Amino acid sequence: MKKVAIIMGSDSDFPVVSKAVSKLKEFGVEYEVHVMSAHRTPDAAIKFSADAKKNGFGVIIAAAGMAAHLAGVLAAKTTLPVIGIPCKSAQLDGMDALLATVMMPTGIPVATVAVDGAANAAILAVEMLALSDDSLAEKLENMKADMEKGVAEKDKAMQAKVAEL
Numbered sequence: 001m002k003k004v005a006i007i008m009g010s011d012s013d014f015p016v017v018s019k020a021v022s023k024l025k026e027f028g029v030e031y032e033v034h035v036m037s038a039h040r041t042p043d044a045a046i047k048f049s050a051d052a053k054k055n056g057f058g059v060i061i062a063a064a065g066m067a068a069h070l071a072g073v074l075a076a077k078t079t080l081p082v083i084g085i086p087c088k089s090a091q092l093d094g095m096d097a098l099l100a101t102v103m104m105p106t107g108i109p110v111a112t113v114a115v116d117g118a119a120n121a122a123i124l125a126v127e128m129l130a131l132s133d134d135s136l137a138e139k140l141e142n143m144k145a146d147m148e149k150g151v152a153e154k155d156k157a158m159q160a161k162v163a164e165l
């Protein structure tokens with residue numbers, strides 16, 4: 001199975017990124033996690049992305065806050081799918097990172113999840129790998145079935161609550 005690369009612009013993004021790591025772990029997907037920055041370590045970031053395919057990666061997840069150019073720069077150097085996680089910062093509540101990550105020019109897409117949406121980034125990466133891996137696809141089906149069951153239980157509990165009013 002191909003690996004997932006999770007790159008974050010700073011170690012300060014780890015509280016968000018850790019949710020993607022946990023999710024990949026749940027699915028038994030192999031991953032590497034690195035701190036690299038298009039701003040602070042541009043050569044390393046570009047090299048990582050250029051070599052990612054030959055190094056066994058199938059998807060790159062890039063998490064960054066503020067002027068979040070990281071996902072776009074990684075996407076510029078690979079044909080692997082790149083998923084961007086815009087991280088919330090103190091000043092603009094993540095709107096800065098959201099727009100910088102999502103508003104990519106034609107030809108260099110970044111599949112952008114919600115602000116701090118790290119779990120969804122991991123699930124999307126798993127969905128991509130599951131296109132050629134039936135056991136992963138089955139795990140995704142199970143996840144959805146569990147979710148459905150959970151909501152049905154909540155609905156039932158809600159009916160009881162409302163009846164008590």
Ligand SMILES: Nc1c(C(=O)O)ncn1[C@@H]1O[C@H](COP(=O)(O)O)[C@@H](O)[C@H]1O
Nearest residue numbers: 009010012037038039064065068069070
């Ligand atoms: N947006 C980027 C990039 C990049 O896009 O390459 N490199 C770091 N950063 C972001 O800067 C914020 C503050 O970083 P520090 O906490 O290290 O000062 C982080 O959210 C990081 O992702």
